[in-house]
Amino acid sequence: MSGLATEDLKRLVESARVYRDVYASPEVFELEMARIWGHAWLYVGHQSQVPEPGDFITTTLGLKPVIMVRHTDGETIHVLHNRCGHRGAIVCYQRHGHAKSGLFRCPYHGWIFRSDGSLRTLPSPGGYKDVGFDADDPAFGMPPAARVAMYRGFVFASLSAEGPDLPNFLGEAADTIDNMVDRSPVGEIEVTGKVGHRFLHRNNWKFFIENLHDAMHPMVAHAATGDAVKQVLDAYPDSDVGRPEAEVIAPFGGSYDFFDEMGFVGLPRGHGYMGGSKSIFSHYQMYPDYLAAMEEAYGTARTQEILSYNKHNTLVYPSCTVRDGIQSIRVVKPVSVNETVIESWTFRLKGAPQSMLDRTLRYSRLINSPASCVGPDDMSCYDRIQEAAAAGTIDWIDLHRHLGREVRDGERLTAIGTSDLALRNQYLAWLDYMTDGAAGHAA
Ligand SMILES: [Fe+2]
Known part of the structure; x- marks a missing residue:
């Protein structure tokens, strides 16, 4: 059993920084498995x-x-x-x-x-x-x-008999699942393939979910990928070469303003999302046959409502992140304090043309797979922090950006997209789970 008392745990997480042990201590990891992963859906x-x-x-x-x-x-x-x-x-x-x-x-x-x-x-x-x-x-x-x-077809389980029921646990995060399913003209989706991509990360599970809403890194960590796309487009200006791939990759080279405008919404229990009316999927081309199938099923107004709903990633803390716009889900599988498997699953919109599934698979291959252009960039950055946290070359990991500028709207906290609110919101939930609510954030 852990010797960490509530007061010890509270000392690890401050309003704008977290102590390195949250990523590097096996004792903390063991408590996380019992108190977060042992209670959440x-x-x-x-x-x-x-x-x-x-x-x-x-x-x-x-x-x-x-x-x-x-x-x-x-x-x-x-x-x-x-x-x-x-x-x-x-x-x-x-x-x-x-x-x-x-x-x-x-x-x-x-x-x-x-x-x-x-x-x-x-x-x-x-x-x-x-x-x-x-x-x-x-x-x-x-x-x-x-x-x-x-x-809506997504199965969740909890290792604890206590706690909110699933709809209450999901709260507003459920909207993203609704939207993914509603994007099918017949209101049904199915997993493609028997197994998802499995991507072993040799670092702590929290790096991945923190990075989902870290809008300060794409233009730096993914710059080489973005530049390569641009070079291909420049080299073949009158051809379709690289266009389908560019549609998927180019938004990852978006500017700070682009991500700021997308915005972040922090929800109770650590959930949250970027986007809403705008996301990296906003400028995807519309396939006419898909639009026709949707309008026939839902009518023009409802179709517009469904397709204009644009979120980048919705985190269902702590275990998965849902991308309704591209019909994929990534699942977090902690293995040890410095090992995590990230699974990536894709879904077919039943009743939609093959072009929609092709794009979903292209996205998964180019962004999420272990051999992709984007995921390994991120992973190498997590590795660097993991090494530093384990070695003690840094004690505190900083979360100050736009501190105190978030706006409370009922249970929601909103901020511009590059705010560190996205990470701070996760640590409010982390502390509440770890201290059995003693941190007072009503996780
Ligand atoms: Fe990234």
């Missing part, structure tokens, strides 16, 4: 990944392995701890698959579990008769996560 997967009874994926909630499985009733989606109730062995290492008849069998001693996690059979059961063993005790099964809920 965490993204698990999308219902389209398990369309048939017995279909499953394996993933993690914090550090805990889980299975998301479509129950044999065809309706319910369960999220089960991926461990045998006998000796605790991980039951399933496959990333995705189909459990025949909805049954999982532990590879060690052959205990068999139903798709709701209950223990169905064990070999030579006479050995357990009259010895005080209760086969109906859920502890001998694969226990479900404490809470599981779905929002």
Whole structure:
């Protein structure tokens, strides 16, 4: 158990700086797993990944392995701890698959579990008769996560039985999920492919979510990529060469003013987003056949309303970030204090032309994949801070930019896009989770 008391934790986070231990201390990481990742609603997967009874994926909630499985009733989606109730062995290492008849069998001693996690059979059961063993005790099964809920096809789970329900937890962040789904002319989306991009970062999980809304870095960290795009366009002025790629990459070379105008909105519980009416997707070309399909489904006014809603990234703290405009989601998977896997998933808008999916995949390839033009720029910057925080070459990481200039609007805090409010807002939630509300920010 950690020896860190509430007062110790409060000392790590000030209004405009955080102490290096928040990125580098294994003890802090262990507490984060228990108090943040052990309480918040965490993204698990999308219902389209398990369309048939017995279909499953394996993933993690914090550090805990889980299975998301479509129950044999065809309706319910369960999220089960991926461990045998006998000796605790991980039951399933496959990333995705189909459990025949909805049954999982532990590879060690052959205990068999139903798709709701209950223990169905064990070999030579006479050995357990009259010895005080209760086969109906859920502890001998694969226990479900404490809470599981779905929002418009997105499955979330919490390791804690306490706390707000999922709609209340998401709050305004749910609008971004709504918008992603509404961008389908039939109001349905599905995951593309069986596995997303998996990108191992050798640094702390918070760097990635902090960078989502760090609008002071693109024009510096991604300058080489932006320049390369410009050179290609200049070299082939009368050709389509590079145009589809330029549409995706060029906004990452946007000016400070461009990102300031986009703005940032900080929400309770660490959630937040950039954009609203303007984002890096604002100037994407409109495909006429997509527009026609949307207008036929929703009418002109509602279509305009759906398509003019433009957010850059919406963070659902701490586990995922949603991009409605390009139909992708990135999922944060902490591994240790200095290792994090970032998964990137893409979605197909059902009823939309192939050109929309092509752009989504192009974006994922060019921006999010481990071999992309943008993600590795970011990662190398996180690495540099991780090294410094671990080595103690810096003690305090600064968050002063535009301090105190945010405007409170009910539960929301708003600021221009290059304000460090985006990071400060996450640390309000961090402190509240870590101190069980003692920091007083109503996370
Ligand atoms: Fe970046």
